[in-house]
Amino acid sequence: MNMTQTFYQAGTLDEFLSRIGRVIILEGQEIAVFRTSDDHVFALENRNPHPKGGPIAEGIVSGHILYDPLYDWQIDLSTGMVQAPDEGQVRTFPVKVEQGMVWIGL
Structure with a gap:
């Protein structure tokens, strides 16, 4: 099965x-995007x-913990x-930052 990802700006x-945190909608999915104080960007299902x-x-970011x-x-x-x-998991999405643009893979 081919699981290629498409990255969206x-x-x-x-x-x-x-x-x-900032919510964006990509391909009908609500994604919460977080930028940490060390400029890493993370995308999680909202x-x-x-x-x-x-x-x-609405969560509070400290380091790489929400x-x-x-x-x-x-x-x-x-x-x-x-x-x-506690236990559980939030779906994460790959993120890349290129030339000042944030891209999220679905």
């Missing part, structure tokens, strides 16, 4: 403020893995894994 790096669900874009204020969960931005003692 999400905007310029400057459009993504450091440590502030869906909380908590049983009650909800968005994750702190979810709603459920007090911590999510690793690079893997989407919820940190112990």
Whole structure:
């Protein structure tokens, strides 16, 4: 099965403020994009893995961890894994930054 990814332009790096989540829609999917203070960019499905669900874009970024204020969960931005003692995972998307443009792979 061929699983090629298509990268979509999400905007310029400057459009993504450091440590502030921003929601974009690509191919009908709601994606939360986070830029860390060290200028790494991460893209995760904007869906909380908590049983009650909800968005994750409102989370607080510290380092490469997203702190979810709603459920007090911590999510690793690079893997989407919820940190112990809680468990779950958020779908992540590959990101590349080229010449000041942010691209997200679906």
